[in-house]
Amino acid sequence: MLEVLKDSNQKKLTAKDFSSDQDIRWCPGCGDYSILKQVQSVMPELGIPKEDIVFISGIGCSSRFPYYMNTYGMHSIHGRATAVASGLKASRPELSVWIITGDGDSLAIGGNHFIHLLRRNFNVNILLFNNQIYGLTKGQYSPTSELGKKTKSTPVGSLDHPFNPLALSLGADATFIARSIDREPKHLKEILLRAERHQGTSLVEIYQNCNIFNDGAFSTFTDKTNKKDNSVYLEHGKPLIFGAEQDKGIVLDGFHAKIVSLKDPNVSIDDLWIHDESDRNKANILVRFFEDNSSDIDARPRPFGIFYQEERGTYEEGLNQQLAQEVELKGAPDLNKLLAGANTWEK
Amino acid sequence: MTLEKENTQVKNVLDKVTILYAGDSGDGIQLIGNQFTNNTALYGNDLSTFPDFPAEIRAPLGTLAGVSGFQINFGNSAVFTPGDLCDVLVAMNAASLKKNLSRLKERGTIIINSAGFDKKNFRLAGIDPADNPLTNSSLDGYKVHQIDITKLTRENLKDSSLGSKERDRCKNMFVLGFIYWIFNRSLDSTIDFLQRKFKSKEEVLEANLKVLKSGYHYAETSETFSNRFEIKPAEMAPGLYRNVIGNQATSLGLIAAAHCSGMNLFYGGYPITPASDILHELAKHKNFGIKTFQAEDEIAGICSAIGASFGGDLATTASSGPGIALKGEAIGLAVMMELPLVIINVQRGGPSTGLPTKTEQSDLLQAMYGRNGEAPLPIVAAQSPSDCFEMAYEACRIAVEHMTPVFLLTDGYIANGAEPWKYPTAEELKPIALKVRGARKEDEEAYLPYKRNEDLVREWAVPGTPGVEHRLGGLEKDKESGNVSYDPDNHQVMVNLRAAKVNQIAKHIPKQELDSGTTDSKLLILGWGSTYGAIKTAAQELKTEGVDVAHAQIRYIHPFPENLGELLSNYDHIIIPELNDGQLVKLIRDKYLIDAKALSKVKGQPFHAQEIKNEVLNHLK
Ligand SMILES: Cc1ncc(C[n+]2csc(CCOP(=O)(O)OP(=O)(O)O)c2C)c(N)n1
Ligand code: SF4
Numbered sequence: 001m002l003e004v005l006k007d008s009n010q011k012k013l014t015a016k017d018f019s020s021d022q023d024i025r026w027c028p029g030c031g032d033y034s035i036l037k038q039v040q041s042v043m044p045e046l047g048i049p050k051e052d053i054v055f056i057s058g059i060g061c062s063s064r065f066p067y068y069m070n071t072y073g074m075h076s077i078h079g080r081a082t083a084v085a086s087g088l089k090a091s092r093p094e095l096s097v098w099i100i101t102g103d104g105d106s107l108a109i110g111g112n113h114f115i116h117l118l119r120r121n122f123n124v125n126i127l128l129f130n131n132q133i134y135g136l137t138k139g140q141y142s143p144t145s146e147l148g149k150k151t152k153s154t155p156v157g158s159l160d161h162p163f164n165p166l167a168l169s170l171g172a173d174a175t176f177i178a179r180s181i182d183r184e185p186k187h188l189k190e191i192l193l194r195a196e197r198h199q200g201t202s203l204v205e206i207y208q209n210c211n212i213f214n215d216g217a218f219s220t221f222t223d224k225t226n227k228k229d230n231s232v233y234l235e236h237g238k239p240l241i242f243g244a245e246q247d248k249g250i251v252l253d254g255f256h257a258k259i260v261s262l263k264d265p266n267v268s269i270d271d272l273w274i275h276d277e278s279d280r281n282k283a284n285i286l287v288r289f290f291e292d293n294s295s296d297i298d299a300r301p302r303p304f305g306i307f308y309q310e311e312r313g314t315y316e317e318g319l320n321q322q323l324a325q326e327v328e329l330k331g332a333p334d335l336n337k338l339l340a341g342a343n344t345w346e347k
Numbered sequence: 348m349t350l351e352k353e354n355t356q357v358k359n360v361l362d363k364v365t366i367l368y369a370g371d372s373g374d375g376i377q378l379i380g381n382q383f384t385n386n387t388a389l390y391g392n393d394l395s396t397f398p399d400f401p402a403e404i405r406a407p408l409g410t411l412a413g414v415s416g417f418q419i420n421f422g423n424s425a426v427f428t429p430g431d432l433c434d435v436l437v438a439m440n441a442a443s444l445k446k447n448l449s450r451l452k453e454r455g456t457i458i459i460n461s462a463g464f465d466k467k468n469f470r471l472a473g474i475d476p477a478d479n480p481l482t483n484s485s486l487d488g489y490k491v492h493q494i495d496i497t498k499l500t501r502e503n504l505k506d507s508s509l510g511s512k513e514r515d516r517c518k519n520m521f522v523l524g525f526i527y528w529i530f531n532r533s534l535d536s537t538i539d540f541l542q543r544k545f546k547s548k549e550e551v552l553e554a555n556l557k558v559l560k561s562g563y564h565y566a567e568t569s570e571t572f573s574n575r576f577e578i579k580p581a582e583m584a585p586g587l588y589r590n591v592i593g594n595q596a597t598s599l600g601l602i603a604a605a606h607c608s609g610m611n612l613f614y615g616g617y618p619i620t621p622a623s624d625i626l627h628e629l630a631k632h633k634n635f636g637i638k639t640f641q642a643e644d645e646i647a648g649i650c651s652a653i654g655a656s657f658g659g660d661l662a663t664t665a666s667s668g669p670g671i672a673l674k675g676e677a678i679g680l681a682v683m684m685e686l687p688l689v690i691i692n693v694q695r696g697g698p699s700t701g702l703p704t705k706t707e708q709s710d711l712l713q714a715m716y717g718r719n720g721e722a723p724l725p726i727v728a729a730q731s732p733s734d735c736f737e738m739a740y741e742a743c744r745i746a747v748e749h750m751t752p753v754f755l756l757t758d759g760y761i762a763n764g765a766e767p768w769k770y771p772t773a774e775e776l777k778p779i780a781l782k783v784r785g786a787r788k789e790d791e792e793a794y795l796p797y798k799r800n801e802d803l804v805r806e807w808a809v810p811g812t813p814g815v816e817h818r819l820g821g822l823e824k825d826k827e828s829g830n831v832s833y834d835p836d837n838h839q840v841m842v843n844l845r846a847a848k849v850n851q852i853a854k855h856i857p858k859q860e861l862d863s864g865t866t867d868s869k870l871l872i873l874g875w876g877s878t879y880g881a882i883k884t885a886a887q888e889l890k891t892e893g894v895d896v897a898h899a900q901i902r903y904i905h906p907f908p909e910n911l912g913e914l915l916s917n918y919d920h921i922i923i924p925e926l927n928d929g930q931l932v933k934l935i936r937d938k939y940l941i942d943a944k945a946l947s948k949v950k951g952q953p954f955h956a957q958e959i960k961n962e963v964l965n966h967l968k
């Protein structure tokens with residue numbers, strides 16, 4: 001491997017150390033700013049030397065992100081950040097690799113690489129900036145836009161049933177699935193920390209407001225007046241409680257989630273669904289807290305937090321084990337022996 | 348058997364023989380072809396092979412479409428092609444005879460498995476049974492030997508516990524044993540091979556060995572051939588030799604380059620004929636620390652390689668036409684980021700899916716121009732199976748030393764073909780000068796990722812190196828800082844720089860030499876890639892016939908060797924044979940403004956030396 005020279009006297013880093021000297025070009029008010037800020041502020045807390053951190057993105061507004069980070073970075077091509085990151089991580093497992101991608105980048109053009117990255121379980125973090133629109137190309141609907149979405153390319157409404165990114169990820173056997181939102185910095189930061197600590201691919205869907213082409217797409221979850229009624233924040237081992245007055249709970253009745261009022265004297269907090277990050281079956285139901293018009297539950301809150309986490313060997317561990325095994329089995333590499341092959345003759 | 352008898356049977360001594368093994372794709376033709384090749388190489392003949400098989404894994408049995416062929420040309424002096432026409436045709440069924448008879452020399456020998464010439468086989472091959480080639484006079488001009496190989500194989504194995512299908516599958520060993528006897532060969536290399544292959548399948552091993560030996564003894568006792576033949580070992584430059592297949596040589600070249608540059612080898616790719624064997628070969632040598640990554644598609648294959656390159660590995664990817672088309676955008680990214688990357692195109696017949704198992708050289712212009720924007724990159728091409736080693740090595744060297752993606756072009760013909768190879772030792776290989784940027788000290792000036800040295804090569808800093816963190820990407824870069832730049836003048840400068848950097852590589856590659864002939868020769872045959880053997884043979888034969896032609900084979904296509912223009916200016920006549928519709932000829936005419944003439948062939952088949960000779964003779968008329 002290439003010799004990488006290390007600076008021994010690591011000084012304590014701050015968020016500022018992670019900010020590059022490049023002017024930020026997002027529209028004023030774009031949700032991307034807040035995400036950038038949280039990422040920069042979480043970096044010093046990771047305890048990873050700056051030079052060991054790499055941000056890889058595809059193409060889109062969100063994918064400009066690496067330019068603003070004073071780490072190693074690559075602004076690659078549309079949809080392929082996941083594939084680039086796979087190769088980087090295979091070659092350099094010790095690096096902390098972050099993938100920055102949009103809903104179009106990861107789920108339209110890059111959909112294939114996205115699911116394959118998840119199943120392989122490289123130890124990387126994916127931050128999926130979901131603004132339910134194509135920002136950079138000025139406002140066409142995306143694979144996460146709601147059915148019937150009117151945009152420049154769909155003046156009378158889109159016909160595509162949208163992807164549910166978390167359900168898709170769970171279907172692809174992702175080992176860490178979480179959702180956060182640009183407007184909840186504290187929550188986002190916490191999730192980012194947990195994502196980095198997870199050994200395996202951590203998928204973090206981040207609801208991000210594009211105030212130019214899809215303003216208010218997530219206002220249900222950000223408007224002070226009703227956000228608490230529309231979102232439930234998941235915490236491992238804690239019951240699912242939400243509502244402006246923290247007066248609503250969710251119980252699990254078979255495979256059906258039901259909303260109950262904690263004001264109801266017949267309802268005890270002990271009856272509520274206790275969140276368990278390791279429960280895949282429950283995660284399957286939680287990721288489906290999504291389609292508002294489905295029959296098994298009326299208006300249900302959108303969950304935020306870590307839906308599911310599982311320990312599974314990472315691709316790069318397996319890869320390196322194989323290499324070590326092969327050395328044991330076949331011996332240290334001997335180029336001359338390899339070049340000669342099994343049968344030679346002399347002239 | 349008495350010694351006397353043996354003595355009388357040996358031997359007609361020949362200079363060169365071409366055998367074409369042909370049969371159904373299920374007949375194990377490729378296997379016996381490869382076995383005979385290894386045996387021939389060990390025996391010391393020079394040789395060249397041409398496996399030719401259908402695209403379908405189980406093509407319809409007995410039909411023309413299902414015929415699989417393996418041609419080998421071997422001799423007591425240098426052999427450069429698998430031969431135009433063959434001396435011996437082995438035909439396992441009616442379809443294989445019908446398809447290949449035109450490739451047999453006049454008065455050539457045909458060895459026929461008569462069991463493959465029943466009514467059913469005639470029907471499948473589209474032959475009217477009334478027109479049975481074994482009984483009508485169509486084979487009169489040939490020496491025909493009919494053997495019921497199927498029946499003899501079955502008889503041999505009547506006590507075997509194997510099923511009838513498995514027993515019949517051994518009949519290729521009968522043929523191999525038979526041919527071994529005719530050419531006075533030892534069975535050892537194949538016995539060895541079978542013992543390794545069927546280590547854990549004793550019954551199958553026994554059966555194969557038995558049939559192999561019985562084919563050998565049958566040839567001896569049946570006196571089908573009154574004579575055995577011998578082709579004396581060839582005179583070759585002294586040294587150690589081995590047999591090598593093109594794709595294998597390519598893989599070894601990559602491994603050697605990684606070794607000599609002290610880098611880890613990364614390969615990202617997606618299976619495609621005829622490039623897959625590179626992935627297979629590399630995956631066999633994981634003890635060399637090689638990371639092979641079978642990606643979900645070609646785009647992911649090259650993108651993973653780009654990621655690995657960013658990480659400091661010697662990154663490679665291989666594919667064939669359709670896959671290379673998919674990689675186009677990512678190649679542009681590598682051009683923009685100026686990262687080392689080797690892209691191998693094992694060309695096949697196109698366009699689209701084209702002719703997956705047939706050979707062609709029609710992706711040269713794709714390599715040269717097949718990207719959006721002005722995106723120049725170096726291109727090298729291998730000219731024979733063993734040359735794949737050197738050119739793969741060179742592709743890596745250029746990529747690393749000049750911080751650029753590099754195309755290596757081979758094709759199905761040399762990728763699957765084999766020849767003896769005077770292999771080098773690790774110590775003999777050209778060193779590869781890998782320079783990587785170290786950590787930046789506090790007082791050192793800022794790292795400028797796109798600052799260049801005198802060869803216009805930028806400095807490589809890999810993640811993990813403190814103080815030189817930087818961002819790369821596909822957006823146009825400022826000429827030094829590498830920051831995104833939309834400045835019009837800067838774009839012009841960068842376009843010029845990227846082109847100049849590639850052109851500058853001409854200073855670091857060998858000068859173009861003539862393979863034969865002189866600068867006074869009347870005509871130059873200029874080739875590139877796999878046409879080497881056919882052109883060389885044609886040039887040699889023309890010379891013995893008193894026609895003075897020169898031959899040069901270009902292996903460095905972009906940039907061309909510095910002296911190429913001057914060399915070409917010596918000739919009034921230049922012919923460029925290519926397995927495409929005239930692609931190198933376009934580049935040559937464009938660059939040197941000379942009236943080079945194309946000799947095109949786009950049939951999915953390599954040139955015959957005779958075709959090139961005819962063109963030269965026509966031209967000089
Ligand atoms: C191969 C290719 N096709 C199309 C484009 C144009 N393009 C750039 S970004 C984009 C969509 C971006 O949407 P998203 O990924 O959601 O990112 P956002 O801008 O919303 O952050 C498209 C279609 C491109 N750059 N490359
Ligand atoms: S277009 Fe939308 S997503 Fe893009 S920068 Fe502007 S606000 Fe942000």
Ligand SMILES: [Mg+2]
Binds near residue numbers: 060104130134142
């Ligand atoms: Mg978007």
